[in-house]
Amino acid sequence: MSKKHSPISSKAPVMLHGADYNPEQWLKYPEILREDIRLMKLANCNVMSVGIFSWVSLEPEEGVFTFDWLDGVLDSFAENGIYAFLATPSGARPAWMSEKYPEVLRVERNRVHNLHGFRHNHCFTSPVYRKKTAILNAKLAERYSQHPAVIGWHISNEFGGECHCDLCQNAFRDWLKVKYKNSLDEVNHAWWATFWSHTYTSWSQIESPAPHGETQVHGLNLDWRRFVSERSIDFCQHEINTVRAYNPALPITTNMHMIDGIDYRELAKILDVVSWDAYPEWHYTEDGDDARLAAWTAMHYDLMRSFKKKPFLLMESTPSLTNWQSVSKLKRPGMHKLSSLQAVAHGSDSVQYFQWRKSRGSSEKFHGAVVDHSGHSETRVFKDVTEVGKTLAGMTEVVGTSTPVRTAIIFDWDNRWAIKDAQGIRNSGLRYEETVLQHYRALWELGIPVDMIGSGDDLSAYKLVIAPMLYLISEENGKRIEKYVEQGGTFLATYWSGVVNETDLCHLGGFPGPLRRTLGIWAEETEGLHSRDLNGVVMQASNALNLSGDYDAHEIAELIHLEGAETLGTYRSDFYAGRPALTVNRFGEGNAYHLATRVKDASFYVELYASITAKAGITRALDSDLPTGVTAQLRTDGESDYIFVQNFSGSPQTVKLDGADYTDLSSGTTAQVLNLEVNDLAMLKRKSLV
Known part of the structure; x- marks a missing residue:
């Protein structure tokens, strides 16, 4: 069965x-515009994003439109x-x-x-x-939507930020009236506004959070973030x-860049x-750990692919x-080839850059x-880009291929916002994203494909669902997870999960709230530890995961x-030495694991997920032992599998393949046998095994 989109x-049914x-920056330099076309072809470039910041070049005065320069650019592209x-x-x-x-100007x-x-x-x-x-966009669409060079719309650029003007204040109040059924009583209860006598008695009293006003009503903060996201x-x-x-x-897209204010x-x-x-800071860290950064970058690529379960575009x-x-x-x-093709390995059908020519x-x-x-x-840069272009030109058969995934990590924007607002156990930083990365990186090291999903998404396609610090979860989504495990799924949650509901009110009756029955535990207290504090997890003899050691x-x-x-x-230590730190609850047909502490050792997560995925019947992209910092990612069309083996370890590595027939x-x-140099990769093809 075809698994190709x-x-x-x-x-342009090719890698872009x-x-x-x-070009509007160079209209006084026609020789440069001509040279750009020659260089684009020389670099094996087949697509450009144009017009992103061109408003004043298209409408220099109100109602006066100048399209002749863009006509020339697009006509030259087509030719x-x-x-x-x-x-x-x-x-x-x-x-x-x-x-x-x-x-039109924002208010801060x-x-x-x-x-x-x-x-x-x-x-x-x-x-x-x-x-x-609307006026300018319509004129662009009327003039160019049928142009032979145009293959899609690029809506605006990296949406983000917020406005606190009177227009937005009134829009926020209207949004709240819809959300809370025109009831201030419901707003006050959802936000627990009796705290510090913050009860609202008229809609006009509600203002967005402000440094010289309200910042301590967490429900208000959360709803404002939701409103800003929805308004954007x-x-x-x-x-x-x-x-x-x-x-x-014409397909329509807009480029995202992990701006905190929008639920992507x-x-x-x-x-x-x-x-x-994507703008990873390669070679930046003092310890030179590019593998950690590679996992972080890969996690975001998987997030993009997961939104629609199909290939995405690396736009910049x-x-x-x-x-x-x-x-x-x-x-x-x-590194340029390795990092560019990392995006392709995780589901991108393009490699595009900011920018073509440096601004003067x-x-x-x-x-x-x-x-x-x-x-x-x-x-050196132009030659690196040319090499990537040549490589992509030979990868047309990979275009549209899918990524078969049976493992998912829950990553919610509501949850991120609420965690960052939480005041309590570790105000120096709860490090939510770092926690997610700890779990993701272990799967990345093992070469296990991952989807990044929301707590409201369908779970039935996955054999394993992981929820690091699922602090905010509704009763409804808690029931969905319970049903998933009861019907045979494997679930893992961590500390600081099931704490608040969808309006940031604490669950009553004990944490982890709606996950308590699924996990089979009650969390009595949660402690933040100083950087000088160190505890550990000691594995029980003959435990169900066959793990051993002290982490x-x-x-x-x-x-x-x-x-x-x-x-x-x-x-391992302190007054809670000997108390449970890692548990499993056999619930219905499935298993629910709970990790009660943040384990420092990266090897723990690799060993943990190697065991859990093996028990759940989850296969790796490559059934080979991968050195630390080397990963294997998979795309397939249902007939052939395409395996990308990537070396981010900082050292030459050898990988012995698993015995299937592989073609480079x-x-x-x-x-x-793959002999990978520093910053090297291999792209393999085999008969489909998935």
Whole structure:
């Protein structure tokens, strides 16, 4: 059975390779525009994103439109076999609009109106801003939606930020009226507003959180974040509506960049294809642990792929360095190809860069680009990009392939927001994302594909579901997890789970709230540990996972009581030495594990998940022993499997394959032993085993 999705565009059913292109910056340099086309072809680039910040070049005065320069660019693309994602330019509006219509400018948390400048410095609620974007977007769509070079819409750029103007305050109150059925009593209860006499007696009293106002009502903070997310998504939908009808066949995307203010899982629902901007800080850490960063980056790629369970686009990455990281390191030899194809390994059907040519001035004049200020192809970066383009050109058969996944990690935006607002056990940092990464990295090291899902998503496709620090969970989603385990699923939760409900009110009756019956434990107390404090987990003899050893633990420790679960490992020291630290509850047809403390040793998680996945019947991408820092990722079309073996360890590594017939995708030769240099990878093909 085919497990292949349609390509992003039927016009270009290939791996897409290209960059953000800003020709409007070079209109006074026609020789450079001509040279760009030649260099794009030389670098094996077949797609560019254009128009992202071009508003003033398209509408230099209100109602005066100048499209001739964009006509020339797109016509030149079409003549030279280059495609375009055409952007709507709402990410940065022209100064004439700010001057004439000051309502479009954002108001910050301190209630001060911004001046014109920067980008995404506009109010998503403003009727004027919505009207102006609709006019320009419609003109772009009318003129270019049928253009032979255009293969998709790129809506705005990295949506983010929030506005606290009067328009947004009123919109927030209207949003609350819908959510809470026009009942202030329900709002007050959901937010526990009797705390510090914060009860609201009229809707007009409700204000968004402010540094000189309210910050301590967690339910308000959480609902404001939800509102900002929904308002941003609504603005994106507004833009989509202005262009969709002119050519419904054109796929629509917007590029995401892990901005904390938007629930990307919800944003993805209104898009045809998900796009991601990735800027890992390779070679940055003092210990040189690129493998940790590779796992972090891979986790975000899997998040993007998981939203729609199909290939996504790597819309931006840097071909060299950035200009905004604290230390901007050059990519070491091999890292550009390895890091670019890491995205493909995790489900991307493109590798695209910011930017094509370095800006001559302003804040991004030293940001990495394919073409440097030297303006020619005789650079290390240009040659690295050309090599990636050549490799991608030989990977057309991988386009549209899927990633077979039987393991999922729950990663909710509501939960992230609530955890970061929690005041209690460790105000120096609960480190939610780091906790998720600990669990993800172990699976990454084992070469086990992972989906990153929401607590409200369907769980039935997975043999193992992991919920690190699922602090916020509703009764309904707790019941869904209970049913999943009862019907044969395997579930693992950690400390600080099942603490609050969907409005950030503590579950009554004992933690972990709606997970208590599933996990078979009661968490009496949770302690934050100082950096000087060290405890540990000692595995019980003959435990059900056949694990042995004594592993250091730190930062958080939960004191639990067994309510049907059995102990697999106990605390090593302090007054709770010998008490359960790792448990399993055999519940219905399934198993539910609980880890009560943050284990410091990375080897613990690898051994834990090697055992749990083996018991659950979950297979790895490659049935071989992988050295630390080497991972294997899988894509398949149902007939052939494509295995990407990647070496992020910082040292040469040898991997002995598992005996299946493998062909090297680049050379066409057979392989059974891989000798991987530093920052090296192998791309293999075999008859499908999944």
